[in-house]
Amino acid sequence: MQKIIVKDLLKFYGLQMIKSYFYVFSLLLFPFSIGMKIIADIREEYVYMDYASLLNGFVIPVQGMMLLVAVYMYRLVSEEVQYRQSILFPDIVTIQYQRIFSILLNHVIFVGTTLLIGILGLFIYYQNQEIPWSTFQLDILEHAVIFYLLPLILTALWGINCALIFGKKKTGMLALFLVWVLIGPLNTEFFSDYFYKGGFEGIRSLLFIGPIQPGHIHAQLSGFLGNEALFIKNILHISLQCVLLFLLVGQWHLRASKRILTVVFSILGLGVLVFVSPFALANNQLSFDRSFDSDLSKHYKPPYTFVPEKGALDYMIQKMNLNMVQETNALKVEADMLMKVSQKQSISLSLWHEYDVNAVIVNNRKVKFKRQGDFISFPISSDGSTTNVKVRYDIKNSPYFALTKDTWYLPATLNWYPVRQSQPINRLGVGTLDLIGDRQKMSDIKISGDxxxxxxxxxxRQGERSLIGRVAGVTMMQGHLAVFEYKDHELVTDDSWSMPQTYWQSVQKTLEQTNAVLQRTFDKQTVVPKKIILVSPNEERNSYLDDAHLLLQIGTTLRLDQSLSEVVATYVPGILWSNSSSEVKVQPKWKVFNAAFSYWIQTELKLEPIEVDPFFLQQSNLDMKKVERWIKEFMDYDHKQQLIFNIVEKMVLRIKRDGKIECKGVWSHDPVTTSLKILSKETNFTPCFA
Structure with missing residues (x-):
């Protein structure tokens, strides 16, 4: 009769592990590292909103814990393995299974408790920083299970299996160390590009296990790195070690038939793991992954694949209905548009190049189309009346614009539905995301479906399944967001941020002061809308303003009241150019103008101005020597002269006279007699880059 002694073994090994200074020190490394990170964050000179980054770099202490735990388990188990040949009573296999189970169960309890202590310390610090309880904290727990708890269970199994194979031989410790090096530090330092390239969906990413992480483990909107597939992957590796353990201990059976049966069951177990392994590759963990910048830069390398002719844009979208059907990490979309088209043979629409177009239907008849970069070109016949055009396409999850079960990122600055635009959607010749959108005309838009x-x-909202509005661009976001009501505004932030009352008052004051300066300078009245969205998951610096919302993407990890100059630099282009054409935004002086004018406003508001750095103004059609010379001339002027120099001398003004618009260069060197406010009232000008 087989004897069950698990209860006694749990007590015995529990006491033995607690009394081991080596084992206790190994586990306490985690809460100690958490404490050091918190102290370092408190001592920072500046206040950061990127609280999730406190867990960045924990790959190093956790890998150290993995090695120490593996060594301890090897020493603990190898003591008895050395004498297993002399233990020949029938229940030896059952006792050995119970013994290893007791060791592992104690280990799981101790590791879980230690990790929980460290994470609770982190939560207390977050509470002190006024971060409300939300999915952010739950996301940390899930991340800790995948990247800390499961790897430390896996490494215990490594140590036990090495002990079962080698006993107390010196080669056993060497094999243990080599496994740790190959799966741990070497994997992280030297093989990271191999495992991360193209995401975690290839077969080679099956070795992406343990605490191996990319540099950034958290992104706004999508939260911490971790999902069901990564969880399954670690479970697969743990299960593989369990199958190996079952096979090794099973060979201690006295009867050959039982040893053969152990081999058969082990093979069946391996078959099940192979069958389940594809589920560990269905990651789609591509959201907000900056490792794809090189692919983006390659696609938008000048000259671009295709730019439509002027005649192909001789139409106007009057109305649009978008019907959406959600699939796994994708949306099936039908864009039903009512257009006013001149008598042209073909037209072009703009749509983000990663979205596959399935069909184009003109007046209920399918037509052939060409997908060229960001553009869709197709024939159309019109007598000048309204024309119905339908475009069926797929919005799929991508590195910059997430679309998964829990995360949507479709900002108003992106052409995620067909629009009229003459320029590529991203700026040519730059290495990062720099969106260009044409938002001159508003349309009646209705979105229905999932x-x-x-x-x-x-x-x-119009019912449960519809959205309506008259807008020039549409924002749709879902994910790890927090919505706060603060005075008259609705603030949408990432759920890892502090409560808005800790920083928003000074930001709102800065926005209002910027509006006042622009009204005084351009006679342009601007009101900050009720809804303000502050998330920038791609770390982009961008802004878009309409009557319904302000998309203010500062692109900094500093708390906003610590980076008011960045707020101004981001907000100013949104005020001036949200409703402008794409042709304006690709002109050589456009970015230079924004940077210089923002510098002038920052100085006007007595903020620390951001230097106009030519490095951040690089564009494919810009002569950098001219830019550097222009910046030097600009900086040599005093504050009053800088405004005249920037707007009047170096920019071209669009002047409206008698209902006609013409472009005229103004070359006045007298900042006293040339008043932009008077000029704006008398000539009704706005900046022009023709």
Whole structure:
């Protein structure tokens, strides 16, 4: 009769592990590292909003814990393995299974408790920083299970299996160390590009296990790195070690038939793991992955694949209905547009190049189309009346614009539905995301279908499955967001941020002061809308303003009241150019103008101005020597002269006289007699880059 002694073994090994200074020190390394990170964050000169980054770099202490735990388990188990040949009573296999189970169960309890202590310390610090309890904290727990708890269970099994194979031989410790090096530090330092390239969906990414992480483990909107597939992957590796353990201990059976049966069951177990392994590759963990910048730069390398002729844009979209059907990490979309088209043979629409177009239908007849970069070209016949055009396409999850079960990132600055635009959607010749959108005309837009209930958008709800609005661009976001009511505004932030009352008052004051300066300078009245969205998951610096919302993407990890100059630099282009054409935004002086004018406003508001750095103004059609010379001339002027120099001397003004618009260069060197405010009232000008 087989004897069950698990209860006694649990007590015995529990006491033995607690009394081991080596083992206790190994586990306490985690809460100690958490404490050091918190102290370092408190002592920072500046206040950062990127609280999730406190867990960045924990790959190093956890890998150290993995090695120490593996060594301890090897020493603990190898003591008895050395004498297993002399233990020949029938229940030896059952006792050995119970013994290893007791060791592992104690280990799981001790590791879980230690990790929980460290994470609770982190939560207390977050509470002190006024971060409300939300999915952010739950996301940390899930991340800790995948990247800390499961790897430390896996490494215990490594140590036990090495002990079962080698006993107390010196080669056993060497094999243990080599496994740790190959799966741990070497994997992280030297093989990271191999495992990360193209995401975690290839077969080679099956070795992406343990605490191996990319540099950034958290992104706004999508939260911490971790999902069901990564969880399954670690479980697969743990299960593989369990199958190996079952096979090794099973060979201690006295009867050959039982040893053969152990081999058969082990093979069946391996078969099950192979069958389940594809589920560990269905990651789609591509959201907000900066490792794809090189691919983006390659696609937008000048000259671009295709730019439509002027005649192909001789139409106007009057109305658009978008019908969405959600699939796994994708949306099936039909864009039904009512257009006013001149008598042209073909037209071009702009749509983000990663979205596959399935069909184009003109007046209920399918037509052939060409997909060229960001553009869709197709023939159309019109007598000048309205024309119905339908475009069926797929919005799929991508590195910059996430679309998964829980995360949507479709900002108003992206052409995620067909629009009229003459320029590529991203700036040519740059290495990062720098969106260009044409938002001159507003259209009546209705979106129907599978729309998340908690979607953040600038449209209005119409029933449970529809959104409507008259806008020039549409924002749709879902994910790890927090929505706060602060005075008259609705602030949408990442759920890892502090409560808005800790920083928003000074930011709102800066926005209002910027509006006042622009009204005084350009006679342009601007009101900050009720809804303000502050997330920038791609770390982009961008802004878009309409009556329904302000998309203010500062692109900094500093708390906003610590980076008011960045707020101004981001906000100014949104005020001036949200409703401008794409032709304006690709002109050589456009970015230079924004940087210089923002510098002038920052100085006007007595903020620390951001230097106009030519490095950040690089464009494919810009002579950098001219830019550097122009910046030097600009900086040599005093504050009053800088405004005249920037707007009047070096920019071209669009002047409206008698209903006609013409472009005229103004070359006045007298900042006293040339008043932009008077000029704006008398000539009704706005900056022009023709």
């Amino acid at each position: 729309i998340p209930k908690d979607i953040t958008t600038n449209l209005k």
